[in-house]
Amino acid sequence: MIEKQHLINRFVSYVTVDTESDPESNTTPSSAKQWDLANALVEELKQIGLQDVTIDENAYIMATLPSNVDYETPVIGFISHFDTTPDFTGANVKPQIIENYDGKDIVLNEAENIILSPDDFDDLLLYKGQTLITTDGTTLLGADDKAGIAEIISAMEYLVNHPELKHGTIKVGFTPDEEIGRGAHKFDVDKFGADWAYTMDGSQIGELEYENFNAAGAVVTIKGKIVHPGYAKGKMINSMYIATDFINSLPRMETPEHTEDRQGFFHLYSINGEVDGTKLQYIIRDHDRGHFEARKEMIQKLAEELNEQYEKELISVEIKDQYFNMREKVEPVMHIVDIAEEAMKMANIIPLIKPIRGGTDGSQLSFMGLPCPNIFAGGHNFHGRFEYVPVESMLKAIEVIVNIAQLVGKKK
Helix, strand or coil: CCCHHHHHHHHHHHHCCCCECCCCCCCCCCCCCHHHHHHHHHHHHHHCCCEEEEECCCCCEEEEECCCCCCCCCCEEEEEECCECCCCCCCCCCCEEECCCCCCCEEEECCCCEEECCCCCHHHHHHCCCCEEECCCCCCCCHHHHHHHHHHHHHHHHHHHCCCCCCCCEEEEEECCHHHCCCCCCCCHHHHCCCEEEEEEECCCCEEECCECEEEEEEEEEECECCCHHHCCCCCECHHHHHHHHHHHCCCCCCHHHCCCCCCEEEEEEEEECCCEEEEEEEEEECCHHHHHHHHHHHHHHHHHHHHHHCCCCEEEEEEEEECCCHHHHHHHCHHHHHHHHHHHHCCCCCEECCECCCCHHHHHHHCCCCCCEEECCCECCCCCCCEEEHHHHHHHHHHHHHHHHHHCCCC
16 A cells, blocks of 8 residues: 555645635635645646646635546545634644554643643554654644545555556545535535545544534524613613523533533534623534424524513524535435445454534535545544544555445446
8 A cells, every 4th residue: 555654744745734714704715825735736636647637716626537447337536625623723733753652641742741641532542553643732733634635645646556456437526614614615516526425534543424413503692781780770681691591591411511422412602792782602413303403493492482581572593504414315325335334344444333423524515416424534633732643544544445446446
């Protein structure tokens, strides 16, 4: 398979380019600096021998590895995103290479006493003896999802260099702005031309996911009335107290810190309040579509009940759906999941099939007509200073991609 140091060099070249996306921007890509890596990826795809390499005005990249068989096969795709989250800085990333990890604490930054410890992250112990790539403790790493990009490009390079491995037509797609929920918004499914695809955007080795949250955002606006506090009796309406009533009326244990697996939640992530007005921002999540709709209805009904209680229209709610559970689009074509599962077993990987407690470009793409399960890229602790990726997991991801290509390319 791909030489280990070659993969490390490729990955490091990606993560040292700052591609943080910007949720406040209305452009695509949301930050101009995403073009830096996007343009470099275009050149690299050409260099390794892919055809029809394109980048559009919104920085969506597509390329083709032509079939090398003389019979028809399905056209498949592999997709990853090149932006990094705005949750934590991705500027001036300084990757550290930990050879033959010994299972002990890793000092990321001695000066700031930042330590990556198995006491806090016990999954580290899965990778004793392996090569880890970590941060220096001051930035995220960007394995989400530059590991996926490195794996896809490396797998395509391997297939180009090994024409004895038979495969059908394979499409490659790289997108901006996935981390702010817009990665698939301007993805041209028809131009991509695949029957189905896989996002390489999961975490731990073996992950294979075709379920994700149904998701919505809710903005709760509460109007108050400000008057001089010395003469406020019977006149002042403090919107922050009403906001407190609203917050405390939702199920306290149905929040991210109290839920797991397929359990949904209400997540209050922002409060901006004064006496005269308060705004609450929530995200609503549930794997079950019926429960998801019930959660949205609960938010609306709570606002109505509090308005009745206060005998004034003080609370208004705006709810917008964000994405839906791809399961309903993937289940009718479950063979695409079965193929990925078989490809992992061929690589001596135990498949970990589980729901995503989040979203993925694959969800939106599935509803756009491109069924798109999600496969591990190998990283852990995304979106923060403790992010790391085992190189051996990346090598296995490359092997899985190559195995999928061969399985789909078999003559029926």
